[in-house]
Amino acid sequence: MEWLTDTRTSYDTVAEDYAAFVRDALAEQPYLLAALELFAAQADDGPVADIGCGPGQVTARLNGLGVTAYGIDLSPGMIEIARRDHPTLRFEVGSMTDPLPAASLTGIVAWQSIIHLPDDLVPAVFANFRQALRPGGLLQLLFHVGDETRLKTEGYGGHPMKLQVHRRPRERMTNWLRDAGFTIEAELLLDPQTQTPQAILTARSRQ
Helix, strand or coil: HHHHHHHHHHHHHHHHHHHHHHHCCCCHHHHHHHHHHHHHCCCCEEEEEEECCCHHHHHHHHCCCCCEEEEEEEEEEHHHHHHHHHHCCCCEEEECCCCCCCCCCCEEEEEEEHHCCCCHHHHHHHHHHHHHHEEEEEEEEEEEEEEEEEEEEHHHCEEEEEEEEEEEHHHHHHHHHHHCCCCEEEEEEEECCCCCEEEEEEEEEEE
């Protein structure tokens, strides 16, 4: 799949600059920190996958909150940095389009990783998430809100990139999640007055 290759290559290219950009970003975003803290408080004991983990800052934060989390990312360059910066944690190269073992997880976090996935693949990926979660398992998504797709050609540090960035209505995302077997528990819209709002959705796999 061309989009998968383009996404992997793009993030490999910007890996070091992206890692520097996000390394301390969570400390300046109280709503995101609160969302992770709430996720950690509600997730059952057991493994949690941070899918699209990048350089591992969210994975590390979850572990700091007492969650047994590991990271998965499409970009080997990102995984190399995550392992370097967080040597005691587990990180793997992988794609969200590849199913995880059934009922192997108590939670999944996917922050700003669904945004590169084509619309026609989202339902199958959400079904994969549902299959990987144990009954009652928790899923938290962070994504761009809107109704457009744009081609990103330049990224962090001015490096060339070639990947699609999808902005999606919350209603579309919640419908996909419900169809995949999730119950929506919470929605949070961030920066609604700006041109680049984001949303956090927390859902639980139905028993």
